[in-house]
Amino acid sequence: MRIERSPENSKFMANVPLAPYTTIGVGGQARCLARVSSTTEIISAMQWAEEHKLPVFILGGGSNVVFSDRGYPGMVLLPTLRGVVMKHSGSQLLFSVGAGEVWDAFVLYSVRSKLGGLECLSGIPGTVGAAPVQNIGAYGHDVASVIHTVRVIDRTTMKIEDHDAEWCEFSYRSSRFKREPDRYIITNVTFALHPNQAPQITYTDLQDWFDERPQLGPPTLDTVRQAVLDVRISKGMVYDENNVYSHGCGSFFVNPTLSGDDFKRVIEGAKNLSNPVEEDRIPAHPAGDGVVKVSAAWLIEAAGFKRGTRYESTNIGLNPYHALAIINYGGGAARQIVEFMTEIQDAVKKQFGVDLTPEPSFIGFKENAKEK
Ligand SMILES: Cc1cc2nc3c(=O)[nH]c(=O)nc-3n(C[C@H](O)[C@H](O)[C@H](O)COP(=O)(O)OP(=O)(O)OC[C@H]3O[C@@H](n4cnc5c(N)ncnc54)[C@H](O)[C@@H]3O)c2cc1C
Numbered sequence: 400m401r402i403e404r405s406p407e408n409s410k411f412m413a414n415v416p417l418a419p420y421t422t423i424g425v426g427g428q429a430r431c432l433a434r435v436s437s438t439t440e441i442i443s444a445m446q447w448a449e450e451h452k453l454p455v456f457i458l459g460g461g462s463n464v465v466f467s468d469r470g471y472p473g474m475v476l477l478p479t480l481r482g483v484v485m486k487h488s489g490s491q492l493l494f495s496v497g498a499g500e501v502w503d504a505f506v507l508y509s510v511r512s513k514l515g516g517l518e519c520l521s522g523i524p525g526t527v528g529a530a531p532v533q534n535i536g537a538y539g540h541d542v543a544s545v546i547h548t549v550r551v552i553d554r555t556t557m558k559i560e561d562h563d564a565e566w567c568e569f570s571y572r573s574s575r576f577k578r579e580p581d582r583y584i585i586t587n588v589t590f591a592l593h594p595n596q597a598p599q600i601t602y603t604d605l606q607d608w609f610d611e612r613p614q615l616g617p618p619t620l621d622t623v624r625q626a627v628l629d630v631r632i633s634k635g636m637v638y639d640e641n642n643v644y645s646h647g648c649g650s651f652f653v654n655p656t657l658s659g660d661d662f663k664r665v666i667e668g669a670k671n672l673s674n675p676v677e678e679d680r681i682p683a684h685p686a687g688d689g690v691v692k693v694s695a696a697w698l699i700e701a702a703g704f705k706r707g708t709r710y711e712s713t714n715i716g717l718n719p720y721h722a723l724a725i726i727n728y729g730g731g732a733a734r735q736i737v738e739f740m741t742e743i744q745d746a747v748k749k750q751f752g753v754d755l756t757p758e759p760s761f762i763g764f765k766e767n768a769k770e771k
Pocket of ligand 1 (some may be wrong): 422456457458459460461462463464478498523524525526527528529530532533534535536537576580583584585586635636637638645646647648649650760
C-alpha cells in the first residue's frame, strides 16, 4: 500500500534528486535519504543524522511539499511503517494504522468494510502519517473528527508518546504538528470508525452528482466515495502521473478566515472590481466567533488570475479547472512556483487586503521561501 516513486529501494541513499518524490515535481537533491520501517530504525537514523550534524526533514508521499531548486542539505527521512491493527471500543472500532500506509488505500478499506467517517476524504494523495499534520479535509469533513490517538516520537527527547485528538490541537488545515514542524515524527494514527454509519453530504457538488443519478437511491458509503472520486478527478484533484493537472499540491492556499473589519475590506475590494461584485455574491460563510471564511479560489480569480493562467512564459500555472491549485505543467522550477505564488499573494493583498497563506511546506529555502 506504500507510495513508491523512487526507482531505487535501498534504505540509505546519497545525493538523491527530490523532484520524483513529490507530486509537484520540483526540487534539487537531498544530501541523503533514508527509508525507515520501524521506530527503532527511525531513532537510529535520527542519531546518525545528529552525529553527522545533518538537519532532518520528514517526508511522506510528497503531495504537500515544495523542495527548493537547491535541494535539502540534510537527511530526508521517509517513514514506511506499515500495518493496520483493529480493536473494538464500545460501538466504534479503533484502527491503528502505520504512518507509511497510503491514505486512500485505508479509506478504500474502510468503505469496503462498511465503516463510516472517511468516505468524503477519498482520493486525497499521501500517507496516513501526514493526514493529521494539516488535518486533511474535503467536502465539509476533516480527518480530526475520526482521529482517536496519534503515536509520535518527540524529536527533543526521542521518546515515543501517545496523544489524543485534543492534544493535537486540530483546527482548519492545521494542528500542533503543523505549528511545530520539526518537533514530532508521527509513527501511527488510530482512527475511531463506526460500523454502518450513514454518510452525510453537505456539499452541492456531491448533491448534484446524486441528483443526476436518481437510480442510485440514497447515498451509501460506496456511492459517496464514487461521487467524491468523480468530482475530484474532473478537477485534477486525484494524483495521477498521467494527468498533468494533478501535478501540484492540491489547494495551494488555505481559505482565509477574516474578522468582520477585514471582511469589509473584501467587500470594498469587490465593489471596486472592473465588474463590481455585490456582497451577497462573494463566496463566504460565517465560521464562528464573528469570523468569516472566504473562498481563496474566488479571491484569486477576482484578482485577475483565471483558471489555467500561466506564470509568464513558464510551465508553472493554475489548474484549468481549479484556481486554487498551482501546478507544474512539466519542467517547471521551485523558484518559478515561489515567484508565481508571490505574484498571486501581492495581487490579492492589493485588491482585497487579504494575506493568503500557502498550504504546502517549503523546504530547503532560506527562512522565508520568497528569498531566493
Ligand atoms: C492532487 C492533490 C489533491 C489534494 N487534495 C487535498 C484535499 O482535498 N485536502 C487536503 O487536506 N489536502 C489535499 N492535498 C494535499 C496533500 O495530499 C495532503 O496534505 C496530504 O496529507 C499530504 O500527505 P503526504 O504523505 O504526501 O505528506 P508530505 O507532502 O510528504 O508532507 C506534508 C507535511 O507533513 C509532514 N509529514 C509527513 N509525514 C509525516 C510524519 N510521519 N510525521 C510527521 N510529519 C510528517 C511533512 O514534514 C510535511 O511538512 C492534495 C494534494 C494533491 C497533490
